[in-house]
Amino acid sequence: MIDMKDISKVYENGAMALDHVNVHIDKGEFVFIVGASGAGKSTFIRMLFREVLPSAGSLIVNGQDVIHMDRSDVPYLRRGLGVIFQDYRLLPDKTVTENVAFAMQVIEAPRRKIQHSVNAVLDIVGLRDKYKCFPSQLSGGEQQRVAIARAIVNHPALVIADEPTGNLDPDTSWDIMDIFKRINADGTTIVMATHDKGIVDSMKRRVIAIEDGHIVRDEAQGVYGYED
Amino acid sequence: MKISTGEYIVRETVLSLKRNSWMAFASIGTVAVSLFVLGMFLILVLNMNRMVASLESQVEISVYVLDEVSEAELRTLEERIASMQGIQSVKLIDKEKAMERFRERLGDQQFLLDALGDNNPLPNSFEVRVIQPDMVRTAAEAIRELPGVETAKYGQDVVEHLFDITRLVRLFGLALMFVLALATLFIISNTIRLTVFARRKEVAIMKYVGATDWFIRWPFLLEGIVLGCFGGVVAALALRGVYRVIAVKIYDTLAFFPLIPENPFLHYVTAAILVCGMFIGALGSTISLKKFLDA
Numbered sequence: 001m002i003d004m005k006d007i008s009k010v011y012e013n014g015a016m017a018l019d020h021v022n023v024h025i026d027k028g029e030f031v032f033i034v035g036a037s038g039a040g041k042s043t044f045i046r047m048l049f050r051e052v053l054p055s056a057g058s059l060i061v062n063g064q065d066v067i068h069m070d071r072s073d074v075p076y077l078r079r080g081l082g083v084i085f086q087d088y089r090l091l092p093d094k095t096v097t098e099n100v101a102f103a104m105q106v107i108e109a110p111r112r113k114i115q116h117s118v119n120a121v122l123d124i125v126g127l128r129d130k131y132k133c134f135p136s137q138l139s140g141g142e143q144q145r146v147a148i149a150r151a152i153v154n155h156p157a158l159v160i161a162d163e164p165t166g167n168l169d170p171d172t173s174w175d176i177m178d179i180f181k182r183i184n185a186d187g188t189t190i191v192m193a194t195h196d197k198g199i200v201d202s203m204k205r206r207v208i209a210i211e212d213g214h215i216v217r218d219e220a221q222g223v224y225g226y227e228d
Numbered sequence: 229m230k231i232s233t234g235e236y237i238v239r240e241t242v243l244s245l246k247r248n249s250w251m252a253f254a255s256i257g258t259v260a261v262s263l264f265v266l267g268m269f270l271i272l273v274l275n276m277n278r279m280v281a282s283l284e285s286q287v288e289i290s291v292y293v294l295d296e297v298s299e300a301e302l303r304t305l306e307e308r309i310a311s312m313q314g315i316q317s318v319k320l321i322d323k324e325k326a327m328e329r330f331r332e333r334l335g336d337q338q339f340l341l342d343a344l345g346d347n348n349p350l351p352n353s354f355e356v357r358v359i360q361p362d363m364v365r366t367a368a369e370a371i372r373e374l375p376g377v378e379t380a381k382y383g384q385d386v387v388e389h390l391f392d393i394t395r396l397v398r399l400f401g402l403a404l405m406f407v408l409a410l411a412t413l414f415i416i417s418n419t420i421r422l423t424v425f426a427r428r429k430e431v432a433i434m435k436y437v438g439a440t441d442w443f444i445r446w447p448f449l450l451e452g453i454v455l456g457c458f459g460g461v462v463a464a465l466a467l468r469g470v471y472r473v474i475a476v477k478i479y480d481t482l483a484f485f486p487l488i489p490e491n492p493f494l495h496y497v498t499a500a501i502l503v504c505g506m507f508i509g510a511l512g513s514t515i516s517l518k519k520f521l522d523a
Contacts, residue, residue: 049436072441079438091430106439108233154437 001027001158001189002048007057009043009213017043019213020057025191027157030184032200033193034224035210041193044210045162048191049081050074062157079107082151082188086163088143090135096122096146097131103150121149125179141172148179152188159183161192165199173199197224233443240447241454244423251419252455258415259459259508260466262408263501267467269401270497275488276394283390287364289356289371289382297376302352305376309356312370314363319355326350351378409508416455416512420448424520431520441521448513456509457502464498 002025009018017040025031035041046052047059050066059066062080069077090099097118104114122128125145135143144164151159161180165173177199184190194200200207200223207222208215217225245252291309293302302320310318321329327348331338358367364382371380424431434444471494475487 075435075438075440077438078436081438083436089429089433089436091433102433103437105232105236106434106437106443108230108443110230111232150437 001025001029001062002191003058003060004047005058007047007054007059009040009047009052010055016213018047018054018210021210021213021215023208023215023218025189027189028184028187030180030190030203030205031192032203032205032207032222033191033210034195034200034207039210040213041210042162045160045191045193048158048160049078049083075107079154080157082148082154082156082159084144084147084151084159084161084164086166088135088140088147090143090146090150092135094134095131096127096133096135096138096149099135099146100149100153103153107154109154117153118149121153124152124182125149139172140168141175144168144172144176145179148176148183152183156188158189158191161190161194163193163195165194165196170198177203200224237446237450241450244427244447244451245454247426248419248423251422255415255419255455256458256462259412259456259505260462262412263460263463263505264466265408266405266504267463267497267501268470269397269405270500271467271471271488273394273398273401274493276390276397278488280387280390280394283383283387287358287382287387289354289358289364289368289380291354291356291371291380292378293352293354294376294378295351297352301376305374306354308374309354309371312367314359314367316357316359317355321353321355323348323350323352326353356380409504412456412459412508413512413515416452416509417516419455420452420513421516423451424448424516428520444521445514445517448517449510452509452511452513453506454509456505456507456512458505459509460502460505463505464501467497467501468494 002023004021004023007018007021008016010016021040021044033041033044043052047054047066048061050069054067057067061077064073064077064080066077091102094102100118100121101114104117109117119128122131125148127142127145127149130138130142135146138146144167148164159180164180165176168176173196180190180192181203204221207217207219207224209217209222209225293305297305306318306320309315327341327350330350331341334340356367356371358364368380368382371377431444471490475490478487
């Protein structure tokens, strides 16, 4: 699903965010990316959907060459991915249904299919009864569930989550992780950057630790391994 | 493009124009003023071109003959001129006829001629027409060389002055049009930038979920085109009104001024203004979107 070879990223200000990183992630894996702030986690995550372009190396995501692709092909790369952020990034003047449907509208999906798919994903995240609510009427956890619904409504092969539980209390975080587990159980690959020691330690999934732009640890059933 | 996408684009455009109605209003106003001035210069230059052309084609050479030339010599001279190349017609205006015309032209002030008594200071002359306007200069020069001819004049000064003025107006108009077009471009791109800014979250999400650049671009592009088009409509309506008023005034006072007839001239001007407005609108939004989409 992801094949990263000798990837480096140097920002314009000279900061080296990643230094010759090699990672291979198979289809169906559930991978945590851990590390202190500024270690290169965020760069790693953002490269996967080509928000950040690597300076050197080769990167294949979902069968597509991220580095050498045409600018005009980037949308098609992203259609195969679902992206989730710490701050949800919902549209405040759209309802739950509209926010989720938006992801299908902008890729010009047929209207009947939109209705059907939106209902299906709202069932998955357990928000069917709140479909008419606006984001401001929802709790943080509910908003993140809407964001997850939006990320998976186009059936991506890979879901990329950048600190999805960063703004949530522990109980709510666990609800969110349950949803991710279920999505993963359906065969969707998940790559998640997180600071949440409790979650990483108890999930017993693959953990990739990044420090100063290097991968310092890559364990199949890893733990968070930091004290913070 | 799918029908639902078309609907989406139109809906987003209308929404955005409503949301920023004051800014839209200001943009339309600026576009209208710019295009109005642009149109005025267009009309002015086209009319002056036409005037120059029509004056040129009407040019006549007045050949003044020396007083000592006899009646018989006058006939010979007339034949010699008529046989020259490019001459269409030669008409003798003798002293008496010249005086008669002068009197007519003076109208109420004919009494001024009383002072002359029986003297007629006007010379014999010929009115010479050439086949093509561009032959005027050479013909006049050749005629001047003939014996018995005092001088041969045509409206060279008038035509040349008019050329100079037209050139100046055209130059000034072009410069002004350029500046105004830039100002309009600036205003429209700023309006669109505000719109984009107001919707930056939405655009960012659109990019994350895989919307193509063109899908993102269309509503903004359409908004720019609509602003430009509305401005163009206002400018065109004002131009049509002004042209009619001026045309009436000119026919009343300066009947010799050959104004281009309203129809179909004003339709062409209207079309040009509208196309120009929409083009500037589209260009303006493209400029403000470029940075945003590339980021």
